[in-house]
Amino acid sequence: MDAKGEKKLLKVGSRKSKLALIQTNHVIERLKDYYGDDKYEFEIITMNTTGDNILNTPLAEIGSKALFTKELEEALLNNEIDFIVHSMKDMPTTLPRGCCIGAVLKREDPNDVLILKKSFNVEHQITSLTDLLKSSNNKNGSFTIGTSSYRRIAQLKYYNPGVQCINIRGNLTTRFQKLDDPDSNYTALMLAAAGVQRSGYEDRITETLDSDDWFYAVGQGALAIECREEDRFILDLLTPIFHFKTCLECISERSLMKLLEGGCSVPIGVRCKWEFDGDENPNDKHYSIRAKLWLSGAVFSLDGTKKVEHTDFVDLNEDVEESETNFTNISLPSRTLPCFEKVKRQYRNSYKLGYMLSKSLREKGAVDILNEIKQSKQKVL
Known part of the structure; x- marks a missing residue:
């Protein structure tokens, strides 16, 4: 509540589609489950995006990496809304300056x-x-x-x-x-x-x-909440619904796609698996996981005649060299968290996994496939 004892109004950005609204209301209900009904009032602000307005063309041929986010992000940066609910798979790996992914919700079936x-x-x-x-x-x-x-x-x-x-x-x-x-x-x-x-x-x-032979999209099945990176109030508000295990999966997958310079116009697929230490149950813990994270990735030619595939893993708790990265714009938790340094190490290792996999795929021939795709698109243009 504000100083007058009234509910604080939070404006939530969403696309107008039925599925987008289902997802947005799910996020709101999760926040209400934690904070109750007396503290905040939520108003959903809907709008059509470029991807919603162009329905007769395959997404990959439209040529934009922010098909379902651009208009909502403009409203966010103009302070017209407080945060946005997205499907993670729709999120570019580089966001506009001033925006970040403030929370990642527990992943549903990614297949x-x-x-x-x-x-x-x-x-x-x-x-x-x-x-x-x-x-x-x-x-x-x-x-x-x-x-x-x-x-x-x-x-x-x-x-x-x-x-x-x-x-x-x-x-x-x-x-x-x-x-x-x-x-x-x-x-x-x-x-x-x-x-x-x-x-x-x-x-x-x-x-x-769900076979290991079929690769799903980067971030598929996860919900991402985008907010202003300097909005500490919203970042703290979202902390209770942040799902750390899903976050690490998304960092590894998104870093792979970013380093391969991919997107919806490039046939890149992934699959994550976990190897836990002892009786570790990551769903019962908010932060810090004792486990190895495995990531498989594949790059296909557009006609399906070529495929490059590789699998690698990292121990999330092993020491890793500091590097300059923003973890594909997924925000770190508050520095006041008791295990902040351990969490940051696990972020870095997840990013490192995507880096290692991208390097291996390139060495196996992914570069040739990616160049062929770029050349074919240039001929069309």
């Missing part, structure tokens, strides 16, 4: 999912992507998968060059309507599991692609 057209599922009794790619329909070239993600398209083509992919944009309800329309060409959709689950469509999932 992709396959969703089959209802009529096709009943007729063909297919239960997995493997079945679909091996089906006689695929050999005849008579089925198509709806996705606008270069990463998903490249992986599909890597496993079966004959697969047909069609761009599909819009909210989930619209996508499901397009999928199930008897006159549509779509046989299946590929989507992020977390978005499908948050929107209440779990019953439509045919298969969760």
